[in-house]
Amino acid sequence: MERSIYRSHILICGGTGCVSSGCKTVKVALEKSLKKFNLNHEIKIIETGCHGFCEKGPILVFYPEGVFYCEVTPEAVDNLVEEHILKGRIVEELLFTEPITNKNIPSYTEIDFYKKQKRNILDNCGKIDPESIEEYVATGGYESIGQVLTYMSPEEVIDEIKQSGLRGRGGGGFPTGLKWQFARKSESDKKYIICNADEGDPGAFMDRSLLEGDPHRIIEGMIIAGYAIGANEGYIYVRAEYPLAINRLQIALNQANDYGLLGENLFSSGFNFKLQIKAGAGAFVCGEETALMNSIEGKRGMPRPRPPFPAENGLWGYSTNINNVETFANVPYIMSIGADEYSKVGTENSTGTKVFALTGKINNTGLAEVPMGITMREIIYDIGGGIHENKKFKAVQIGGPSGGCLPEELLDLKVDYDSLIKAGAMMGSGGLVVMDEDTCMVDVARFFLNFTQSESCGKCTPCREGTKRMLNILKRITSGEGKTGDIELLERLAKMIKKTSLCGLGQTAPNPVLSTLKYFRHEYESHINEHLCPAGECKDLMNGYIIDDEDCIGCTACSSVCPTDAINGERKEVHTINKQLCISCGACVTKCPVDAIDQA
Amino acid sequence: MKSLDELKELREKSLKSIQTRSTDNKPRIIIGMGTCGIAAGARKVMNAILEEVKDKELDIVITQTGCIGMCEKEPLIDVEMPNKPRITYGHVTPDNVKEIIREHIINGNIVESLAIAKLES
Numbered sequence: 001m002e003r004s005i006y007r008s009h010i011l012i013c014g015g016t017g018c019v020s021s022g023c024k025t026v027k028v029a030l031e032k033s034l035k036k037f038n039l040n041h042e043i044k045i046i047e048t049g050c051h052g053f054c055e056k057g058p059i060l061v062f063y064p065e066g067v068f069y070c071e072v073t074p075e076a077v078d079n080l081v082e083e084h085i086l087k088g089r090i091v092e093e094l095l096f097t098e099p100i101t102n103k104n105i106p107s108y109t110e111i112d113f114y115k116k117q118k119r120n121i122l123d124n125c126g127k128i129d130p131e132s133i134e135e136y137v138a139t140g141g142y143e144s145i146g147q148v149l150t151y152m153s154p155e156e157v158i159d160e161i162k163q164s165g166l167r168g169r170g171g172g173g174f175p176t177g178l179k180w181q182f183a184r185k186s187e188s189d190k191k192y193i194i195c196n197a198d199e200g201d202p203g204a205f206m207d208r209s210l211l212e213g214d215p216h217r218i219i220e221g222m223i224i225a226g227y228a229i230g231a232n233e234g235y236i237y238v239r240a241e242y243p244l245a246i247n248r249l250q251i252a253l254n255q256a257n258d259y260g261l262l263g264e265n266l267f268s269s270g271f272n273f274k275l276q277i278k279a280g281a282g283a284f285v286c287g288e289e290t291a292l293m294n295s296i297e298g299k300r301g302m303p304r305p306r307p308p309f310p311a312e313n314g315l316w317g318y319s320t321n322i323n324n325v326e327t328f329a330n331v332p333y334i335m336s337i338g339a340d341e342y343s344k345v346g347t348e349n350s351t352g353t354k355v356f357a358l359t360g361k362i363n364n365t366g367l368a369e370v371p372m373g374i375t376m377r378e379i380i381y382d383i384g385g386g387i388h389e390n391k392k393f394k395a396v397q398i399g400g401p402s403g404g405c406l407p408e409e410l411l412d413l414k415v416d417y418d419s420l421i422k423a424g425a426m427m428g429s430g431g432l433v434v435m436d437e438d439t440c441m442v443d444v445a446r447f448f449l450n451f452t453q454s455e456s457c458g459k460c461t462p463c464r465e466g467t468k469r470m471l472n473i474l475k476r477i478t479s480g481e482g483k484t485g486d487i488e489l490l491e492r493l494a495k496m497i498k499k500t501s502l503c504g505l506g507q508t509a510p511n512p513v514l515s516t517l518k519y520f521r522h523e524y525e526s527h528i529n530e531h532l533c534p535a536g537e538c539k540d541l542m543n544g545y546i547i548d549d550e551d552c553i554g555c556t557a558c559s560s561v562c563p564t565d566a567i568n569g570e571r572k573e574v575h576t577i578n579k580q581l582c583i584s585c586g587a588c589v590t591k592c593p594v595d596a597i598d599q600a
Numbered sequence: 601m602k603s604l605d606e607l608k609e610l611r612e613k614s615l616k617s618i619q620t621r622s623t624d625n626k627p628r629i630i631i632g633m634g635t636c637g638i639a640a641g642a643r644k645v646m647n648a649i650l651e652e653v654k655d656k657e658l659d660i661v662i663t664q665t666g667c668i669g670m671c672e673k674e675p676l677i678d679v680e681m682p683n684k685p686r687i688t689y690g691h692v693t694p695d696n697v698k699e700i701i702r703e704h705i706i707n708g709n710i711v712e713s714l715a716i717a718k719l720e721s
Contacts, residue, residue, distance in 0.1 A: 005654040007646075007662040009620045042650055044620075063621045064661040088633045088664030127621065137607065138614035146604045259610075260601040268602050 006044040008085060011061040013126060015050025015212055016205070016244055017366075018057035022074070023047075026058045029074035033081045043085060049213015049248075051126035052367035053113055056096060061108060061126070068108040069094040099363045099385045113364045116382045118345065118353050121329045122369045125213030130248050133255035136216040142261055144335035145223050149269040157228040158184060161331065164339035165351035170196055170287075170324030171402065171428050171504075173350075173417035176331075180321060182311035183229040188319035191231035193222050196292060197238035197245070197325045200284040201400025202451060203359040204431030207325035209367050210355070211238065211245035214329070215252035219275060221328030223262070224335060226273045229321050234275045237292050239282040249277055284401075284455035288503045289322045291457065302459045303503035324429065326355055346372035350416035354427070360397075360434035361388040370415075377411040380434060391436040394535075395519070399428025401448045401455075402508030404515030405441065424515045426508070438586075440537035441520040442527055445513045446474040452509040463506030466497040470513060479540040482528035491517065536599055542584035543600040549574040551596035558588035558597065619659050625682045627660040627705050632676035634667025640674035641693070648694035649677075652701050660705060673716060679704050688717040 012018075012027050027045065034040040051059050056070035062084055069080065072094055083089045095104040096111055105111050119125075128135040136142070148157055162177025183191065195218060199207040211218060222234050238246055253275055256262040264272045278296050285291045286301040293315045295301040314320020330352060334342045343351040350372040356379060359365055363385030370379060376396060380386070387393050395405040404425030406413065413419055417427050435444065453467040470493050473486050494510030501507045517524060526532045533541040547558070547567075552574045559567035559575060566582045569575030577588075579600070589597045601607060631637070631646050649662060670676060673690030679700065680686040687710050689700060696714060703709045 005616075005650060006620055007650055011621070042646075064623050064663055066623065085664070086633060086638070087635070087666055088631075089666045128618065132617070134610070134614035135618055137611050138618050140611070142601070142607055143604075143611075146601070146607050150604055266601060267604065 006042055007064075008043045009063040010043060010045050011048050011063065011126065012045060013049075013051045013057060013059040014047035014244075015054070015057075015125075015209055016242075017050060017054030018059060019244065021054075021057035021071075023058035025074045026060070026072050026077060029077040030060075030081070033078050034085075036078070037081055037086060039081070039085055046129045047131075048128060049125040049130045050209035050367060052122065052209070052369075053111075053364065054367065055363070055365035059126075066108050067106050068096055068111065070096050113366070113368070113383055113385065116370070116374075116378060117368050118371045119369045120333055120345070120353050121217075121326065121355060122210070122213070122367065124217065125209060125367075128214070130213050130215055131251050133216060133252065133259060133261075136214070140336065141216055141332075142220055144332040145220050145227075145261070146267050148224055148227060148335055149267040149271055154184060154228045154230060157224060157335070160339050161228070161334060164334045164342045165346075165349070166327065166330055166334060166342075167350065167417060168324060169326035169330070169354065169427075169429070171399070171426065173427055176323060176327055179311070179323070180225065180228050182309070183231075183319055183321040186311050186319040190233070190318045191229055192315045192318055192320040193226045193229070193231045193234035194289075194292065194296070194315065194320060194322040195222055195234070195236040195238075195325060195328055196287065196289065196322050197236055197242075198280055198282075198287040198292060199239070199242075199325070199429060200282070200287050200455075201402075201429055201431045202448075203433045204357045204400055204429050206355040206357050206367060206430045208242050208245050210325050210329050211242070212248050215245075215249045216256065217332055218249075218325055218328050219252055219256055219262070221331035222275060223266070223273050224331050225321060225323065225328065227271055229319075231321065232272045232274065234273065235278050235296055235315075236275065237278045237280055237286070237296060239286075240279040241282045246277060246279060253277070283457070284452070285457045285503070285505050288505055291503065292322070293320065300457075302457045303505075305502060326430070347414065347416045349418055354415070354430055356430045356432050358384050358432050358434070360432075361391065361436040361439070362386070362434040363388055372416045373414045375412050376406065376415055379415065379432065380411070384434065387434065387436050391438065393434070394437050394439055395435045395441060395444075395516075397433040397435065397444065397448075397512070398431070399426040399511075400431045401452045402426060402504065402511055403428045403431075404511050405435075405444065405519065406515070407519040409519075424511070424518055426511070438535050438537065440478070440533050440535040441516045441523045442474065442533075443478050443535075443537050445516045446471070446478055448512040449474055449509065452505060456505065456509070460500075460502040460506060462497045462500040463502070463509065466493055466501075467506070467509050469493055470497070470510065474513070477524065477527045478533075478538045480527070480531050480538070482524075484528065486528060487517065487521070487524055532599075536584075536586055536589070539584055544579050544582035544584050545577055545586070545588060545597050546600045547575050547577055548596045548598065551594050553594055553596075555593060557591045557593060561587045561591050563587065620661075623661050627658075627682065628678075628680045629660060629662050629705075630678040630680070630686075631662070631664050632666075632668060632674055632678075633664040634671075634674075636667050636671035637674045637676065642675040644694050645675045645677065645692050645697060648697040649701070652697055656701065656706070658701070658705065670716075678719075681705070681708065686719040687715050688719070689714045690716040
């Protein structure tokens, strides 16, 4: 029999980020330590979903005090238990240290990373046990679907969602209520709801964290959508590379079935709904809705022309409504607080919040939920803690391979669907890759195009052949063999591919090239005309490094890291680099304390 | 799930499982668990408090603190009702716990015979 009162709960983050930083071994150590101090009957350990602060994992939060410990190792656990639980003393060295002020912050809510966020959708992530339906219900879960089925008609639900202004969180930003209305009005013997959890953008993990941290919220959103459009069956299409998400989702589905929250005659309303998981093989193109449906049907994951749209001719020819994970996660929240209250957050045409995955050269890597309309600067500097190693910000890639790179001049741009499109990027699913002064923008474009090129399904010629041509040109430029006219050719190809490709993958694949050409054209030009990579990243364009003899202080830091022993010089005397031996790796540049090393 | 009432019932039953994670507007008991407190028997007091809280099905915050300097009066516990001053009780024994919880937490009366200090919140 479990004891009903635990004086303290220790929440240990069990998101994929913390699993890879070792939370499982910390959990085992914690269990052992509690036993050792004979505390296992009064302290409860709960494994939660992602706290969002993946940079600092493994993360532990001690309640009721709400003390936030980060980067906890198994070796530190005994001391932590003895000090905090037994003696009531906070363990300073495991607290989070704010990167700018160097202050130790004990409380969760006081950390800058969390202070500027508005965690409406991620509210439960990191707070409840995702494998317990009871904890979800305790936070008010399944109340929305109960209210909807007891008091509302499907049309009223659609009106509420329309009024809330919710737009698809997967990328395009199509109004969700309108999408539901199309599916509602479409005549079909059978209808389907699909949750698109085929999150494929490099550096994006919002949907995974939601599925891992609060799976019941997605299920509840899907049941509401099913009722609204008149569907009795649904699929969650999630990539097989997300084993933890699939596992937690399956547990959640089983629990919902056991409690009769899925199945027949829900809340005595006569409405039936069943849900199942379809694991995809992880092809990027399957995030495109028609390719996704083909994949569920057991066919090759290739898109088909639209129209007809899925609302008319979807899964197995029936009317189908597809929304993204985060979109569904918003639905129970909207129904519980009401459309008016919901639309108070955000901007006029982009209401609510958006979850972003912060990655790249940023101090606080992790997951952040912010109100729409916040500036990029606030996300990167206030929440993200600025650029790694105090380097200079160069660009941020938003929207994954379909999005674009925004330069420093646009840091004060308000982040919402329409202003991002205007700036040549897109909201996408919410991946933010931050780049610093050492990143070559031509190489970034090459990286993303390489990704879309290899993920192109090959069905239509512009995408299959066009992206390959573009990639070849970019490879040529980054290896120092760029020709006059390459930029113009890239632009012509890009426009052609955008106009003529069959699906979203091809239509957006040139975006990273176009946006880097728009804002960083000079970098392309110097690669082609001067055979120079301004960021020093393209090795083929490098002629080695030289040390400025006026700045060098002879500290020997550079010579000790040089992998080829190319740097000579006595201590306290000016050092020199042997050109024959230098391989332009740049290791010395990062070590030099006085910035005395430059490209030759 | 047949009705909203059934859901409500489940929610009320489940709330207990997460109540430790919220501290808003709840009575707090803070137990002195420094070396001095432990030596004087704070663990036994802590266990008695846990038993009593479970028994009376109370929703309160139980937390611990280190030595506050009055080692002579250990075991020390502080009781703080929402928006009320914090009262320190000294020389607490497991037998006193029932009285403190009944009088102070449930009825809102300070147990004068055991109280040794008052801290304005």
